[in-house]
Amino acid sequence: MVLTAVILGAILGFASVYFQVNENPVVEQINAILPQTQCGQCTFPGCKPYATAIVNGEADINQCPPGGEATIQALANLLGVDAKPLNPENGAEERPTVAFIDEETCIGCTLCIQACPVDAILGAAKQMHTIIAAECTGCDLCLPPCPVDCIDMIEVKSDLQSWHWEQPQNSSKVA
8 A cells, every 4th residue: 555655656746747837937927017906907817817918929018907007117127128008998097996895785695706806705695795805906896796786996095004105207308
């Protein structure tokens, strides 16, 4: 029995090395820059497929509204290309938001739970639901399926942990 376990373990170890799939490290670098909202506004089902499409030349670097200009600039710097303005077909850059469920109105249908790409909604069928604010990316995907309109998106207020300097705007005029 032990001999069989050792032999199978050795075979699995060899197979994991022999059949290893090496991903392009640039995909991982791009994915690390993206905001991980998994919102689909870029026309891809998540941030990693969008990163892969950028590397394969199937998508441009300006398709991520949640990341905004800062993400576009970081991607341009990483890839050595010129930054472009955000593509308006994908949406507009907005302040960060988080979902809030009016628990008295919620009927527990679970449609919002199914729609949330990051599992930030906690609840069960026919029970009250709530948002795990630290996990919510503000993607708005939970809003359309809600039959009683009990979900609101509220702006994330800046505090000492989340405040950051605004990016300087490039000015074409020299004073």
